[in-house]
Amino acid sequence: xxxxxxxxxxxxxxxxxxxxxxxxxxxxxxxxxxxxxxxxxxxxxxxxxxxxxxxxxxxxxxxxxxxxxxxxxxxxxxxxxxxxxxxxxxxxxxxxxxxxxxxxxxxxxxxxxxxxxxxxxxxxxxxxxxxxxxxxxxxxxxxxxxxxxxxxxxxxxxxxxxxxxxxxxxxxxxx
Amino acid sequence: xxxxxxxxxxxxxxxxxxxxxxxxxxxxxxxxxxxxxxxxxxxxxxxxxxxxxxxxxxxxxxxxxxxxxxxxxxxxxxxxxxxxxxxxxxxxxxxxxxxxxxxxxxxxxxxxxxxxxxxxxxxxxxxxxxxxxxxxxxxxxxxxxxxxxxxxxxxxxxxxxxxxxxxxxxxxxxxxxxxxxxxxxxxxxxxxxxxxxxxxxxxxxxxxxxxxxxxxxxxxxxxxxxxxxxxxxxxxxxxxxxxxxxxxxxxxxxxxxxxxxxxxxxxxxxxxxxxxxxxxxxxxxxxxxx
Ligand SMILES: Cc1cc2nc3c(=O)[nH]c(=O)nc-3n(C[C@H](O)[C@H](O)[C@H](O)COP(=O)(O)OP(=O)(O)OC[C@H]3O[C@@H](n4cnc5c(N)ncnc54)[C@H](O)[C@@H]3O)c2cc1C
Ligand code: FES
Ligand code: FES
Numbered sequence: 001x002x003x004x005x006x007x008x009x010x011x012x013x014x015x016x017x018x019x020x021x022x023x024x025x026x027x028x029x030x031x032x033x034x035x036x037x038x039x040x041x042x043x044x045x046x047x048x049x050x051x052x053x054x055x056x057x058x059x060x061x062x063x064x065x066x067x068x069x070x071x072x073x074x075x076x077x078x079x080x081x082x083x084x085x086x087x088x089x090x091x092x093x094x095x096x097x098x099x100x101x102x103x104x105x106x107x108x109x110x111x112x113x114x115x116x117x118x119x120x121x122x123x124x125x126x127x128x129x130x131x132x133x134x135x136x137x138x139x140x141x142x143x144x145x146x147x148x149x150x151x152x153x154x155x156x157x158x159x160x161x162x163x164x165x166x167x168x169x170x171x172x173x174x175x
Numbered sequence: 176x177x178x179x180x181x182x183x184x185x186x187x188x189x190x191x192x193x194x195x196x197x198x199x200x201x202x203x204x205x206x207x208x209x210x211x212x213x214x215x216x217x218x219x220x221x222x223x224x225x226x227x228x229x230x231x232x233x234x235x236x237x238x239x240x241x242x243x244x245x246x247x248x249x250x251x252x253x254x255x256x257x258x259x260x261x262x263x264x265x266x267x268x269x270x271x272x273x274x275x276x277x278x279x280x281x282x283x284x285x286x287x288x289x290x291x292x293x294x295x296x297x298x299x300x301x302x303x304x305x306x307x308x309x310x311x312x313x314x315x316x317x318x319x320x321x322x323x324x325x326x327x328x329x330x331x332x333x334x335x336x337x338x339x340x341x342x343x344x345x346x347x348x349x350x351x352x353x354x355x356x357x358x359x360x361x362x363x364x365x366x367x368x369x370x371x372x373x374x375x376x377x378x379x380x381x382x383x384x385x386x387x388x389x390x391x392x393x394x395x396x397x398x399x400x401x402x403x404x405x406x407x408x409x410x411x412x413x414x415x416x417x418x419x420x421x422x423x424x425x426x427x428x429x430x431x432x433x434x435x436x437x438x439x440x441x442x443x444x445x446x447x448x449x450x451x452x453x454x455x456x457x458x459x460x461x462x463x464x465x
Contacts, residue, residue, distance in 0.1 A: 009185040016183070033183045036212075055176060056213035057281060069254070069283040075212045076284070079183055080205075080227060123280065144365050145278025 023091030040078035049089035060146030063119040070126035089118035110159035112150035178215035209285035253282035268356025297368035297393035305390040331396040371445035375453035394431040422447040
């Protein structure tokens with residue numbers, strides 16, 4: 001955590017320095033104080049996998065995992081993320097191998113234009129890490145805050161169910 | 176869109192937060208940001224200074240008294256309310272509201288007290304506060320005061336809170352013996368703001384309703400109770416005749432807004448449907464008091 005945690009941090013307009021961990025790497029960036037966390041990720045850190053659909057919390061495309069919980073990166077200021085641990089879509093694959101959710105979404109045709117996909121996958125990852133034994137009804141409920149204009153959702157739900165099967169017993173559930 | 180420019184302060188003590196609020200005309204508290212940042216991104220608001228209260232100690236506590244009263248601090252998120260076994264056992268109507276609020280990612284950041292301070296007409300928590308006679312604990316450099324829910328919600332996104340006051344906590348008094356509560360609503364998509372909603376608490380003595388609170392949201396400029404319909408339920412068992420009369424009085428009392436999501440008449444109709452649903456649900460509940 002940065003020093004600013006222990007005293008009143010004041011930024012009177014102008015720029016401010018943010019120190020946090022992104023996908024396992026410690027980063028320190030200077031951004032204007034009004035910068036959203038999503039813009040910090042996309043512009044300052046060039047992690048453009050986090051997408052912006054609405055910028056007021058409705059579509060879910062910008063969802064990331066912050067300190068273990070799914071959050072809307074468009075509804076956080078970068079400065080609020082000072083000292084936190086952030087994971088984005090770019091951090092899911094390890095050494096060129098897809099995360100089970102990425103593989104399962106691919107296998108079940110959960111991507112069409114894929115604008116919504118990073119948000120869906122980060123929401124799903126936070127949900128499954130919290131409790132991997134999810135019913136279909138719970139998955140539908142938990143993913144209900146993310147919008148997709150292409151797939152009609154069924155293939156996305158199938159993808160998440162497939163990821164659960166894969167993570168449980170190495171069976172992606174594809175017929 | 177992006178938020179207009181502002182200055183930002185992140186105090187680490189309550190006193191310094193209160194001084195910042197007292198010393199700046201156009202300062203706003205930033206809690207979870209799940210209402211304030213959309214407002215700023217849509218350029219519907221442009222405060223000069225944001226006072227981020229997230230690093231102030233002790234405000235994230237849920238305190239349960241021996242008698243079952245529950246005090247929820249300003250930094251307790253909707254997700255923490257939803258997950259709290261104490262709130263579920265002592266104030267089930269508060270727990271019942273939480274899953275209706277936005278989506279998981281919104282509840283992970285948004286605070287219970289922030290939704291009360293924001294006072295959206297379609298928000299669940301203000302109605303729950305009215306149904307339970309909750310107390311708002313406000314604090315400023317001028318001192319503390321407790322504001323009853325009935326006096327707190329004064330208009331569309333307006334409350335009795337002064338510009339220099341911070342809402343430190345909300346206190347739900349012990350539930351009366353025999354009380355049962357529920358929150359029911361109709362929304363276009365689960366998690367969206369409700370087209371119409373009802374926080375309902377009934378106190379039963381055997382099969383007889385001895386006290387009733389019907390607190391509606393989404394059907395007026397702020398959450399509101401419907402006293403005539405409440406009176407029609409008291410002394411009955413909530414049977415069909417009593418319900419018909421209560422529903423008639425709900426429709427006669429409420430004056431809901433019309434917008435793209437629904438006409439005034441549709442919302443009035445929903446309000447009646449919700450009254451029936453809530454009372455029927457609570458009547459059929461046996462055993463455990465809520
Ligand atoms: C897509 C979406 C859907 C949503 N759906 C719902 C829903 O169905 N039901 C619902 O109730 N809400 C809903 N919300 C709003 C959510 O509940 C917010 O969390 C809540 O309204 C505000 O809490 P916050 O901590 O985020 O406050 P902030 O956004 O930080 O602040 C909101 C306002 O309250 C003031 N404020 C906050 N805390 C305090 C305090 N302690 N003292 C004084 N003033 C304070 C701020 O100055 C600001 O004016 C939704 C939000 C989004 C983005
Ligand atoms: S861009 Fe954040 S929710 Fe739509
Ligand atoms: S795949 Fe195009 S929006 Fe979901």
